[in-house]
Structure formats: structure tokens, C-alpha cells
Amino acid sequence: MSKPPSGFANISSLSSRIKSTLDLMGVVTDFQPPTKSSGDDWTCTFRLADFTVYDDGIKVRLFRRNESELPVIQANGDVVILYNINIKPWSGMVMGLSGHQTRWTLFPARSIPEKASSDSLHLQRLGGPGSRVPSQEEMRYAIDLCNSRGDRTPYDSIPKPSGPTPIHLQKLAASSPAASTPVNSERREKFSLVKDVSVDRFYDLIGQVVKIYPSNGVVELYITDYTSNNSLFSYEWGRDDPDASDRKWRGPYGKMTLTVSLFSPHSYFAQNYVKDNDIVFLRNTRIKWSRDAKVEGSLHTDRQNPDRVGVTILKNHDDDRIKDLLRRKREYANKFEKQREAFGRDVNQVLGQKRKEPEPKLSKTQIRKKRKREREQERDAKARSTLEEDKENTHPLDATPDQSDNTDSRSKHITPSTSPPPAHPPKRRLTLNPNIRTTKPDLPTRPLSSILSLSTHALKTPDGIPYTLPFQNIKSRAVVRIIDFHPPNLADFAIRRKKPSEYDVLSEYSGSSSSSTCSSDHETSLPPSTGNNNKDDDDDALENASQPENEYTTDGLTNQWEWRFALTIEDAASPPSSSSSEQQADSRTTLYVTDADAVFLLKLDASDLHRRPKALAALREKLFLLWGDLEERK
Numbered sequence: 001m002s003k004p005p006s007g008f009a010n011i012s013s014l015s016s017r018i019k020s021t022l023d024l025m026g027v028v029t030d031f032q033p034p035t036k037s038s039g040d041d042w043t044c045t046f047r048l049a050d051f052t053v054y055d056d057g058i059k060v061r062l063f064r065r066n067e068s069e070l071p072v073i074q075a076n077g078d079v080v081i082l083y084n085i086n087i088k089p090w091s092g093m094v095m096g097l098s099g100h101q102t103r104w105t106l107f108p109a110r111s112i113p114e115k116a117s118s119d120s121l122h123l124q125r126l127g128g129p130g131s132r133v134p135s136q137e138e139m140r141y142a143i144d145l146c147n148s149r150g151d152r153t154p155y156d157s158i159p160k161p162s163g164p165t166p167i168h169l170q171k172l173a174a175s176s177p178a179a180s181t182p183v184n185s186e187r188r189e190k191f192s193l194v195k196d197v198s199v200d201r202f203y204d205l206i207g208q209v210v211k212i213y214p215s216n217g218v219v220e221l222y223i224t225d226y227t228s229n230n231s232l233f234s235y236e237w238g239r240d241d242p243d244a245s246d247r248k249w250r251g252p253y254g255k256m257t258l259t260v261s262l263f264s265p266h267s268y269f270a271q272n273y274v275k276d277n278d279i280v281f282l283r284n285t286r287i288k289w290s291r292d293a294k295v296e297g298s299l300h301t302d303r304q305n306p307d308r309v310g311v312t313i314l315k316n317h318d319d320d321r322i323k324d325l326l327r328r329k330r331e332y333a334n335k336f337e338k339q340r341e342a343f344g345r346d347v348n349q350v351l352g353q354k355r356k357e358p359e360p361k362l363s364k365t366q367i368r369k370k371r372k373r374e375r376e377q378e379r380d381a382k383a384r385s386t387l388e389e390d391k392e393n394t395h396p397l398d399a400t401p402d403q404s405d406n407t408d409s410r411s412k413h414i415t416p417s418t419s420p421p422p423a424h425p426p427k428r429r430l431t432l433n434p435n436i437r438t439t440k441p442d443l444p445t446r447p448l449s450s451i452l453s454l455s456t457h458a459l460k461t462p463d464g465i466p467y468t469l470p471f472q473n474i475k476s477r478a479v480v481r482i483i484d485f486h487p488p489n490l491a492d493f494a495i496r497r498k499k500p501s502e503y504d505v506l507s508e509y510s511g512s513s514s515s516s517t518c519s520s521d522h523e524t525s526l527p528p529s530t531g532n533n534n535k536d537d538d539d540d541a542l543e544n545a546s547q548p549e550n551e552y553t554t555d556g557l558t559n560q561w562e563w564r565f566a567l568t569i570e571d572a573a574s575p576p577s578s579s580s581s582e583q584q585a586d587s588r589t590t591l592y593v594t595d596a597d598a599v600f601l602l603k604l605d606a607s608d609l610h611r612r613p614k615a616l617a618a619l620r621e622k623l624f625l626l627w628g629d630l631e632e633r634k
Contacts, residue, residue, distance in 0.1 A: 002051060002141055002144040002145075004025055004050065004141060005025065005135065005137045005138045005141050006137070007023055008022075008023045008024060008025050009022045009023065009024055010050065010052040011024070011026055011048065011049060011050045011052055011053050011057050011058050012050075012052035012053050013052070014058055014087050014094050014096075015094050015216050017087055018087055018088065018089050018094060019086075019087065019088065019089075020086075020087050021084050021085065021086050021087075021099070021101075022084075022085065022087065023081075023082065023083050023084070023085070024048065024058075024060075024081075024082045024085050024096065025048075025050070025079070025080070025081045025082070025138065025141060025142070025145070026048025026049055026050045026057060026058070026079070026080060026145065027048065027049055027050070027076075027077060027078070027079050027080075027145040027146055027148065028046050028047065028048060028073055028075075028076055028077065028078040028079070028080060029047045029048070029049045029056040029057055029076055030046060030047040030056055030076065030300050030301070031044075031045070031046035031047070031073040031076070031078075032044070032045045032046065032301075032303050032306075033072070033303075034067050034070045034072065037063065040065070041063045041064060041065060042063070042064055042065070042066065042067045042069075042070055043061060043062065043063050043070075044061070044062045044070040044071060044073075045059065045060070045061045045062075045306075046059075046060055046073055046080070047059050047060065048060055048080060048082075048096075050145060051144075051145075051148060056261075056263065056298065056300065058094060058095065058096055059090075059093070059095050059096070059263075059264070060080075060082065060085070060095070060096035060097075061095065061096070061097055061098070062098040062102065062104065063097075063098050064098075064128075069128055069129055070128075071104050071106040071126060071128065072106075072126070073106065074108055074109070074110070075108075075109055075110075076109075077109035077112075077146050078106060078107065078108055078109045078146075079106070079107040079109070079112065079142040079145050079146050080104060080105070080106050080107075081104065081105040081106075081107075081134060081138060081142075082096065082102065082103075082104055083101075083102065083103040083104070083131070083132075084099065084101040084102050084103065085097070085098065085099075085102055086098070086099050086102070093216060093217015093218070093264065093267075094216065094217060103127075103128055103129075103130050103131045103132070104127070104128045104131060105125055105126070105127045105128070105131050105132075105134055106125060106126040106127070107123050107124070107125050107139075107142045107146070108124060108126070109146050111123060111124035112142065112143055112146040112147075113143060114143075114147055115143070115147075116139075116140045116143045116144075120136065121136055121139045121140065121143075123139050123142065123143075190202065190203055190204045190284070191203070191204045191205075191206070191321070192204070192205065193225055193227045194207065194223075194224070194225050194227050194228075194229050194232070194256070194258050195227035195228055195229045196227075197229065197258075197287045197295065197297075198287060199287055199288055199289055199295065200286075200287070200288065201286075201287055202284050202285065202286050202287075203284075203285055203287060204281065204282065204283055204284065204285070205223065205225070205258070205260075205281070205282040205285050205297070206225060206279065206280070206281050206282075206314070206319075206321050206322065206325065207223030207224055207225045207258065207279070207280065207282070207325070208223060208224055208225070208226075208277060208278070208279050208280075208325065208329070209221065209222070209223055209274060209275070209276055209277060209278045209279075209280060210222040210223065210224055210250065210251070210252070210257055210276070211250070211276065212270060212271065212274060212275075212276065214267070214271050217263075217264070217267060218261055218262065218263060218267055219261075219262040219266075219267040219270045219271050220259055220260070220261055220262075221259070221260045221261075221262055221270055221274070221280075221282075221311075222257050222258070222259055222260075223257070223258055223260060223280065223282070224252055224256045224257045224258065225256075225325050225328070226252060226256055226325060226328035226329050226331075226332050227256065227328065228254060228255050228256055229255055229256075229258070229295060230255060231255075231294060231295040232255040232256070232257065232258060232294060232295055233255065233257070233259075233292070233294050234254060234255050235249045235251070235252070235253050235254065235255075235256075235257060236249075236253060237251075237253045237340075251336070252332055252336075253336070256332075258295070258296065258297055259290075259296045259297070260282060260285060260296070260297035260298065260299060261296065261297070261298045261299070262298075262299050262311065263298070263299065263300050263301060264301060265301070265306070265307060265308075265309050266299045266309055266310050266311050269309045269311050270311050273313065274311065274313060278313050278314075279313075279314045279317065279322060279325070280311055280312060280313055280314060281311070281312040281314055282297070282299060282310060282311060283299075283310035283311075283312070284299070284302075284310060285297045285298070285299050285310075286298045286299070286300070299311070317502070323506055326502060326503055326506060327506065330503055330506075376603065377618070377621070380435075380621055380622065380625060381621075383434065383435045383625055384621070384624060384625060386434065432479065433625075433626070435625040435626070436625075436626065438477060440475065440477055443475065443476070443477040444477065445477050445478055445479055446476050446477070446478055447478065447571055447573070447587070448478045448480055448569070448570065448571040448587050448588075448589065449571060449586045449587040451472075451476045451478060452586065452587075452589055453586070454472050454474075455470075455471075455472075456468050456469060456470055456471070456472075457469040457471065457472050457473050457474065459473075478571070479571070479572045479573070480569040480570060480571060480572055481569065481570055481571070481572045482567050482568070482569055482626065482627040482630060483568050483569065483570055483588075483630075484567075484568035484630075484634070485565060485566065485567050485568065485627070485630070485631075485634075486565065486566045486568075487565065488634065490609070490616060490619060490620055490623065490631070491609040491610050491616055492565075492609075493563060493564070493565040493609065493619065494561045494562065494563055494564070494606040494607060494608070494609050495561065495562060495564050496560075496561055496608070497560055497561070497562060561606040561607050561608060562594070562595045562598075562606050563593065563594060563595060563597075563598030563599065563602070563606045564592075564593075564594045564595070564598075565592075565593055565598070566590050566591065566592050566593070567590070567591045567593060568588065568589075568590055568591075569588065569589060569590075569591050570587050570588040570589075571587040571588075574587045601626075602619065602622050602623075603622070604618060604619060604622060
């Protein structure tokens, strides 16, 4: 690999030299003819690369008062020397901008030989005002750069004009193959599957995003349409992600994923709007060889319309090409699942193990979650111990002080008092649950009966005209006691709902066998109990054998769980009683807790509590902190 001449910078090092002025030398990988800027100047935009970069390099923009003072690049493969170029940040990437002291020299590719002679070199060059004569070292480096790129445009078939003028060269560059644009009527014919792409061709692609990887202003978009191409990189199951060794590749596995490098303005759009699993349309994608001799794509700036974004997120999946992609994905997912199960059976047979699988190796994220869960359980245990001590040292709300003394072992040693009872019984002391915190501590409390009695809400308009709403529109805070809950089985506090599937657009899709039980009336019903409490080992094995978080799975073939339960509450100041008098009914109500509100209250995610005893035990522990021994007394 050749080194740049003395005093010149490597292009790969420019990201660490922002806001500096330096000398730069590179081979042209993309360019636009000189155009009029928004002001009085003329501008020329192109990209330069050298041996230290494997993409299309750095974007350079030169400004001059006259068009004749700008370089007229003829083709990819031309070599440009820039003296005193300013390195600036622009739209999240590094860019070269000209200044008053910037000078340039251009070596056309058609005048550069394949090898440098041992004698003194004299290369044809075009220089701007004030440019100096290049040194022998610079010209030899120009030869190496020009012959290092595989995308050098052959100019043997282009007629070489005698005495070319800048205007003539500009027209010649505009008529070259590199500047041609596709015809809109052929847009459908340009569409191709990943398996059918060929190098040095332009295609329209439709694929699902596997991963987005931004790097120095360029965004690498990993897409798949679930077709295989032998020239793609092979991702193996269980191996680390090549770009992140701390996580596994999420699939698909095999040679199905195409890496597309996006440049401005496509990179900005993708980095801010495109997400994993989105289905996207990539317009006019160039297919080329990577440095590892693998097929990859690139999407550059549209020369005719520089602001045009060639990435489109496809929200409507009614197109036949998208439906075919989803069918291939479903076939791949089913095949992968069968192969993974067969692999697990083979491993168990070889090792002579039972059906119970060992605990999988935890990732860093899972270890952090486990430690956080252990800290929460330890904190909850301490809070539970504190609550039990408070119950021993204070009178409960559902008993008088005399009744509490009868249950205290120390009452046996207390001499009965002969004084008459007080005229008024002592007021019971309310002890707030220290484990429950409100989000509105500054809001004054109100009796629950007062809150329930407000069936209307009186307001005034800005003009002072009074009006009444037939409902409450206020926030209230109350001190309440939980006296009952529903459903009576804690395992039924979480219900199963069918998760929306991306395959619903397919006419032949009716859901998997596991999700077919989730009918419309299942939203208000509860999952059936297993009826077997003697399978603790099997349940623990089921929990421990869950898939790793980086395992490739299909989102559309699973169910989701959410919290849904009810609490009967009453004013804490009212006397506790099992009777249902009219006075007590005014101070009682049913509080429905669902979905996100339950997650906020419990700090637990809903899951299948019938099949996950550990999750059920964690829920029971949380609810004990909420309502004490209500479950045991019910």
C-alpha cells in the first residue's frame, strides 16, 4: 500500500482533524459538473478516496467566482491534489470546503499510465489559478491511486477532443455513462431480488431492515428479502455480530443480508427515520464488490436532484413484491425453528441429558437485569419486614385497641384497670403504607365518598358564563384501604391477547396454532389454569430455557400479555366491616388496573403466570406490600 507524499494527510484520519487546514490527495469516486450556487459563485462537488478508505471517501466542495477556475472532472479515476483545503463538519459527517488559499491540480485518468516509469515523469495535468507544479513523488502517488480503484471508467471508447475547453469537457462528462440517469418508464424493470443482482449494475431493491450502523456520516443499511446470494457474507447461527462483539447476530442466517452504504441525503433520512424491521424501497442502488470480495450496495447523491432521498419506508404492504417477501420470511422462520429444535434434540441425545435444558449463558444486558431484579427483591423483603414490625407495634385498622391487646402476649401480665371506660373511644390511628408513593404528593387528600359524590363538574367560560359537565374532570388523591380484589386467582391477573402480525396482509394467513385460541371474546376471558401444582421442576426448566434476547424470532407468531385486574377500595377512615350498609357503600368503589398503569404500580411486566411460577411468586411478593395479608384472609 502506497503512502501519501510528505505533508499530505490520509483521508481516514480526517475525522480527527476537523477545523484544520491541510493538503489532500485522492482519486475521484463520484462527481458533479460545476453548477451555479445560490449566490454569485460557481461550485463543484466530488468525492475523493485513497488507500486508507474502502468506501467512496470524503466529500469535497469548491467555490469560485468564475466557472473556469473550477476543476472539470471527466470521470471516476481522475486524481485531484488539494492544497490548503478546510476540513469542516457537515450534516453529521466530515467534508472538505475550499477557502481563499485553496489551490487544486487535476490529473485526468485517461492520461495516467498503468505503471510509473523509472525515468522522470511528466503527466498531463489541469491546474487552477496559483497552483504549483507537482513533484515526482506526487505524480507517482497519483499513478498508484488511479490504478487502485476497480471503478475506474474506461475512456478508450470516448473520443478525445483536440484542445478541449472547459465547456466542451463539461458536455463530455455529462454524456458519459457515469452521468446517465435511468428512464422512469423502466423503473419496474430495474427492480431485482437480492439473489439476482450483479456487480456494476444499478437496481431498485425492496428489503426488510435487519440493522442500521452509522459510521462517519455514512450509514450502513443491512437489508434482506430472504433470498440467498452466494456472493454475500455468510452469517452463522450463534456467532457474534461483526460490528458488535457483545451481541449476537439477530438473523437471518446464511447468505441473505445485503449491506448498502448510504450517503447524504439518504444517510440522514435513514439514521433519523428508518428503524429495524421496517420494509424499505431503495432507488437506483449500485451493486459493487467490497474489500472482502463480497457483494455490497451503495446509494449516492442524485446528480440531477441532490436533495432527492432514495430511501422510502413502505407502510402499505399490499404490493405483491412485499407479500412475496413476507411469504419467504415466514417460510424461513418455520424452517429455522425446526432446525433449531432438531439441533437441540441432537445435542441432548449426544450428551445423554434429560429433556430439561441447562440455563443459557447470560449476556451483559441479562446480567444487569438480573442484578437489578435481585436488588428490588432485597428491597421489597426489607420493606415487608418493616411492615410486619409496624403491624406488631401499632393497632390495626380493623380492630380496637382492646382487641389488639387480647392478641398481644404481653396482655397476660397487665393488671386489669378498675377505672370506668372513657366516654368516647379513642380515635384510631391511621398508618400509611410506606411502600406506596404517590406521583402527586402536593395534592391534598379528599375522602373517597366526596370524590364519588361528584357526578358533575361546574366550570366557567373565560367570559364568566357558568356551565356544568356531566362528568368529573379533576385529579384527586385519597387515603384508601384495599378490601378485595378480582379475579380471586393471582395467576389470572395477566391475560393473553393476540399480537398484531405482519403476516396479516397475506390472504392465506390465519395465525399460528398458538395464537388461534385468542379469539375476539378472549380479550375479556382468562387463560385456563394448568391444574397441576406438582411440576415445579418442569416450570423452572421452562423459564430457564427461554430464548436468548438476540435469538432470531418472528414477531407475528407470538402472543402478548397484559395486566388486567380490579381492586375494591374504601376510605381508610371508615370503620372496617364486612357488612354492606348504605353508608359503607358510599365510601367504596372498584378500581380497575390495566396495562401500563399496572406496570407502573407493580414495576413488573405481564407474562404467562400459569406457566411461570417465579413470575407469580414475584407478583405475590409485590401485592403483599400493597395489601398485606389480604390474600390469606380472603
